[in-house]
Amino acid sequence: MPSRRAFLAGAAATLAVPTSGWAALGDPAYLAAARRDDGTHALHGLSAEGQILFARPLPGRGHAAAAHPTRPEAVAFARRPGVFAVVLNCADGHAEATLEAAPGRHFYGHGVFSRDGATLFTTENDLDTLQGRIGIWDASAGYARVGDIASGGIGPHDIARLPDSDVLVVANGGIATHPDSGREPLNLATMRPNLAYLTAEGGVIETQELDAALRLNSIRHLALRADGLVAAAMQWQGADDAAPPLVLTHRRGEAPRLLSAPDAVHRRMRNYAGSVGFSRDGTRLAITSPRGAQTQVFDTAEGRFLRTSRLPDVCGLAPGAEGFLVTNGQGVVAQLGDRQTVLTRHPGLSWDNHLIALG
Amino acid sequence: MRPLILSFCLAVLPLSGTAQSQPEVVARVVDQHVLPGFAALESETAVLADLAIRDCNPFSSALRRAYGTAFDAWIRVSHLAFGPLEDENRLFALSFWPDERGMTPRSLERLILANDFAVESQQEFATVSVAARGFYALEFLLYDQRIISTGSDEYRCALVQAVTRDIHQTAQELDLAWRTGFADLMRNAGDNDRFHSADEALRTLLGGLNHGLEYTIDLRLGRPLGTFEAPRPLTAEARRSGRSLRHVLLALQSLDQMTALMAPDKDGVAERLAALFASAITRAQLLDDPVFVSVTEPEGHLRIEDLQRRVSDIHDAVQADLIPALGVGAGFNALDGD
Structure with missing residues (x-):
């Protein structure tokens, strides 16, 4: 996730940065899409305490969002296989631009801005080849399509950027899908997900695959720590009785490290991690499972399992004051440290998969 | 310690093979499990708090027995950790465990050594660290050698009374919140914002x-x-x-x-x-x-x-x-x- 604060701190030294326009909106700490009771969808700005600061309608179900580093602008992505992404001016809710997937493409639901905020990168599916692509958009010129590069795999889902650099990290989930056959995986026989590091020009710097025995473990979501440590969450597509690890950490040039709770506790995740995130101080990392109704927390340095906390339909996860903030499909925003406490409950809202930290 | 007896003696009616609708199942659990459980917690903690006013000696077998009975009632409902228990931090105010950092003994010691006046009123005591409240704090006050020999008998007595009064206050709030609101929200799910x-x-x-x-x-x-x-x-x-x-x-x-x-x-x-x-x-x-x-x-x-x-x-x-x-x-x- 791009860190606005880190960006501002870094940029301030070299150039004059305009005051962040997010301040006018009450300085939201998080963005999250939600379904409302009437079936409509909206992108919400949340305070650090989980209060709703603004809500901007979306044309359909959202998935994740990417926040511009300086402008109060968020790109809300439709969930896959969506063909729209809306650039919302969060100050007044108007759509500054709408990104339409190029012909023969659809979005996967995630995107990230370049370090200077001038470029937006989006994960896409090429419907002719079913190869993963990264779409490139000019955020300084009305989000014109500039071009695209290979994602380094199939089914790229989440995308992030290494801190203080323009190296992109892509979770190539490995699953080929085509809207004609819905969300059905078309390549289980050959599926091979990876974690790819790319330059903005399309050079593949490094690719990490899991052992062949774990090739059905779809690498889907990412979190980055300020020092460049990557955490990735997986979703198992194999047999139910296997229960492979659902989260890894990786540092460029090293081997990935797989983390999991003791077997019985681990199995409660039901082979599915929906989001991954680091605690605010980076010492812990967590994964959520809406299917298992829990969030499992690990010690980042040791890779040791620390605790599991139950919350029905939990999925959204981001750094918070006590460690983490989590959201669920029943409108709950809860704080998770040594203990989990509900901060707010928004009746009639179902928070969607991801909670995006702005700071 | 007296033998365990199933205190939920209410008849669990056999469902006799008929398919039960979801609202019926919800109502049955609320009426036969949740409400009696919180009512028992309220009454047992009332007995405990009343007794502590007269008898706050940590070695008193009557007090320890009342502590045990009230704690039993809490364990029987402790899994119902949603709704009223989620509100106002009540879950942790009753049940600060596990305590990985040893905050309960530390918080108690701090109160005792400072002769903290928070014990003087229920309102004040409700603001002290949750680590010094609830059943697990009370256990330290009644059974931990170190805590029992810290500070003055008078202050520890006042603290036992404050903790038991506070536990009862929380239990009363829980019982009331369930009886006068949350039970109906669950029974009438679909007609309210809380349960759709x-x-x-x-x-x-x-x-x-x-x-x-x-x-x-x-x-x-x-x-x-x-x-x-x-x-x-x-x-x-x-x-x-x-x-x-x-x-x-x-x-x-x-x-x-x-x-x-x-x-x-x-x-x-x-x-x-x-x-x-x-x-x-x-x-x-x-x-x-x-x-x-x-x-x-x-x-x-x-x-x-x-x-x-x-x-x-x-x-x-x-x-x-x-x-x-x-x-x-x-x-x-x-x-x-x-």
């Missing part, structure tokens, strides 16, 4: 059941078990008052009663779950080890691990059999992941 459907209310109750099972597996049993090489008997719940195994039993009995109210007769689901509960409860009753000290011996460790496995089997059956049999749908995110 009976399905959602039922899912919440099942979440409570799962929470109780997981808490028992991971914490009540898992903590003292540690690993075979490194067992951790000193982390057993409420070991100072000799209640670790008792809590496992109380929790299982209460969860068994709750499950029996939900499980439909069809396809042998109710029967299978009842048998799994019986197996775990029998195993627990046969353990002659109130605070799990035997985890340090190979045989003891295996026996307690076996109990843990039996509770895990119940948990598995809840996911595999009970939830599907109740026709409970998955949540917004669980249903449609990405």
Whole structure:
């Protein structure tokens, strides 16, 4: 996730940065899409305490969002296989631009801005080849399509950027899908997900695959720590009785490290991690499972399992004051440290998969 | 300690094979499990607080007995960790455990050594750290040698009275919140903002059941078990008052009663779950080890691990059999992941 604060701190030294326009909106700490009771969808700005600061309608179900580093602008992505992404001016809710997937493409639901905020990168599916692509958009010129590069795999889902650099990290989930056959995986026989590091020009710097025995473990979501440590969450597509690890950490040039709770506790995740995130101080990392109704927390340095906390339909996860903030499909925003406490409950809202930290 | 008796003697009516609607199941659990449970917690904590006014000596057997009875009532409802228990931080105000950083003894010591005036009024005491409130703090005040010999008898007496009064206050609030509001929100799910459907209310109750099972597996049993090489008997719940195994039993009995109210007769689901509960409860009753000290011996460790496995089997059956049999749908995110 791009860190606005880190960006501002870094940029301030070299150039004059305009005051962040997010301040006018009450300085939201998080963005999250939600379904409302009437079936409509909206992108919400949340305070650090989980209060709703603004809500901007979306044309359909959202998935994740990417926040511009300086402008109060968020790109809300439709969930896959969506063909729209809306650039919302969060100050007044108007759509500054709408990104339409190029012909023969659809979005996967995630995107990230370049370090200077001038470029937006989006994960896409090429419907002719079913190869993963990264779409490139000019955020300084009305989000014109500039071009695209290979994602380094199939089914790229989440995308992030290494801190203080323009190296992109892509979770190539490995699953080929085509809207004609819905969300059905078309390549289980050959599926091979990876974690790819790319330059903005399309050079593949490094690719990490899991052992062949774990090739059905779809690498889907990412979190980055300020020092460049990557955490990735997986979703198992194999047999139910296997229960492979659902989260890894990786540092460029090293081997990935797989983390999991003791077997019985681990199995409660039901082979599915929906989001991954680091605690605010980076010492812990967590994964959520809406299917298992829990969030499992690990010690980042040791890779040791620390605790599991139950919350029905939990999925959204981001750094918070006590460690983490989590959201669920029943409108709950809860704080998770040594203990989990509900901060707010928004009746009639179902928070969607991801909670995006702005700071 | 008096023998365990099933305090939920209310008849659990056999469901006689008829399919029960979700609102009926919700109402039955609320009326026959939740409300009586919180009513018992209210009355037992009232007895405890009243007694403490007259008798605050930590060695008093009457006081210790009242503490035990009230704690029993809490363990029987501690899995219902949603709604009123979620509000106002009440869950932690009653139950600050596990306490990995030793905050309970530290907070108590700080109050005692400072002769903190917070004990003088209920309002003030409600603002002290949750680590110094609730049943686990009271256990330290009644059973921990170090705390019992810290500061003055007068102040510790006032602190025992403040803690018990505060526990009763919280229990009263819980009972009231359930009786005058939350029970109806669950019964009338679909007509309110809190529960949009009976399905959602039922899912919440099942979440409570799962929470109780997981808490028992991971914490009540898992903590003292540690690993075979490194067992951790000193982390057993409420070991100072000799209640670790008792809590496992109380929790299982209460969860068994709750499950029996939900499980439909069809396809042998109710029967299978009842048998799994019986197996775990029998195993627990046969353990002659109130605070799990035997985890340090190979045989003891295996026996307690076996109990843990039996509770895990119940948990598995809840996911595999009970939830599907109740026709409970998955949540917004669980249903449609990405």
